[in-house]
Structures are given as structure tokens and as C-alpha cells.
Amino acid sequence: MERTDAPEPLVRHFTATGFLAHDGYTALHWHRLGKWLPPGGHLDPNEDPLQAALREIREETGVAARVIETATPYVRGDRARVQPPVSIGIYRVPADSHAPAAHEHIDFIYFVRPAEPGPRPPLPAGDPPWLWVSEAELRAQAPLASGDREAPLPDDVRALGLAAIEWERHDRARSGTSAPEAAAMGAA
Template sequence: MERHFTVSGFVSQRGETALHWHRLGMWLPPGGHIEPDEDPIEAVRREVLEETGLAVEVVPTAPAYGDWAYPPQLPAPVTMGVYDIEAGGPHQRASHQHIDLVYFTRPTPGQPLLLPDNDEEGWLWVSAETLQAGEVLRSPHGGEAAIAEDVRRLGIDAIEAVRALETGAA
């Protein structure tokens, strides 16, 4: 089976995380394919910027392994999920899998925290309370669905990781 490496970046701030209504009919964080000659950190920062307009930094969730100077280490993803992508539609000509490296991120200081307002994708800042409640969310253009369990739990953990970093509890 064909497999693609992808990244997802949970962007969290002020007790909320950014999700959008994806064309597949579900709520997802920003993310996408890792491009050739791009490392996962570059990919997640690029994808978040392209999709939300926000410049972000990755929030480390585990210490670096070892203290050597070379080779440099990249922050480890929070988790890696394997998602089956079914054939159909212009973007899924054949069934394949996405091996998704998930990162927690936060906006870099000094920028407006505005999400895109467009007709194609409905972006929302979703609170930890809403994620915990498992509410059905409606997109600005009418789509609605409950947030998938993995997205809910990762969103809650991303909010907590950013909060801990900002309060010095990390």
C-alpha cells in the first residue's frame, strides 16, 4: 500500500485550539504532506502558516535524547497516527495511508490571533471544555460533526502543554 508522511500541528493559545472543517466532513487541526527536502518541523510550521496565516513554534513535549552536539535533534512528535485514506474524489485517486506526525504548537508572540474567514473551510478556536464535552460543532457553511476522539484528546493535551509552558509548569 502507498504511504505518505504528513504532519498535523495543534495550534493552541488562551485555553483553545484551532480546528477547521475539512472537505472530508470532519474537524481537523492544520496539517498536510511533508515536502521533499523538508524536515517534519519545517513542514508543520509551513502547513500551519499556509492554512491559518499564523507563524508558530513547536512546543516540546519530551526532553531531547542525549546531550551531544552532533547530529542535531528535532523535537519528537507527540504521537504518530496511521490513517487509512479511501479512494474517491479529485484528491484521493487511490486508497493509501497517511503516517501523521503530530505536534503541539503555539503562535509566536506579537501577531494577531485571527483565523481565516473563508467559505471553503470554517476555522474555529475550540475551548478545552468544548473538546471535553464532545459537542457537535457546526461549520460556518453548514457542515456539522462531533470532533473525533483522537482530535479531541490531542486538542485537550495541546492546550494543557501550552498552558504548562506559559506558566512555567512544564
């Protein structure tokens, strides 16, 4: 006899997110869930999480990005390495085009910066809106607005956005390129 009171098995999807940071700003967009979120999405078949994050950033923003190495991966022998994420979040998501019922996203979160030096690259115009959000705006803890889209930032988006900006600043210092120098190199 089949049990009818057993809960439905929980469906989980692997996703990847990239906090795209540059010169004191991070890129966020208005998501259909009514929140400001960084670029990201589902892993494609045969794709590792970092490949997915970089692909999603390019698809959603048009910006080619590179990872900011925040940790040294453990390498054993001749095995290929995958840059570890900054964090892994588990988020409950309502039914969508990927699943007919509520499900969870296991999200690999990376900090990235534009692959090419220069000024902040333009973000897509139109709907949904994209914004370069400043460090000051993230620290202000006020709702973020663009047109008729307004919502407080989720706490994890605010904290990770600030951390991505700080790591991008550190990565620039490590590479010996300040934001103005990078802009000048891009203009040369």
C-alpha cells in the same frame, strides 16, 4: 506467471499536523473528509516533520507558530536534533490529489502555539471554516458546528486538542508569561 489475487501494495505518505493552542483554545478547520481537523499536510521534499507542521500552519491559518517541547530529544554527538512529535498516527485516507487510490498517512503530530505573544490571532474567514475551539467545547463531546458544517470530533482530535491546550498552558507557565501578560506585551 503473475499473481492476480495479490493485494495491491499499500501506498503510504508522510504528513505532519500541528495542534495550534492558545489560552484554552485550539484551532480546527472543516476538512473535505467531512471532519473537524487541525492544520497539517504532506511533507515537502527535504523537509523534516516539524518544518512541515509549522509550514502547514502558516499556509493554512496565516499564524506563525513555534513548537511546544513536550519531550527532550535524544542527542548523540554533533548530530542535528529534530524535536520528537507528541504522537505518530496512522490514518487510512481515500483517494485524493496525492494518490489515485486509498492510502495511509503516517502523521507526525506536534503541539504548537503562536510564535508571538498576544491575544488569539484571527483565523481565516470563509470556506472551509476555521474555529478556535475552547477547552469546554472539547470536553462537552457535542458535535462541533459552523454554518451548515456539523460533525462530532474524532476521538483523537478531541484528546489531542485537550492535551495541546494543557501543554500550552504549561509552556506559558514555564516561560513565566500568562495569557493576559502576553496580550499586554503584544499591545505595548
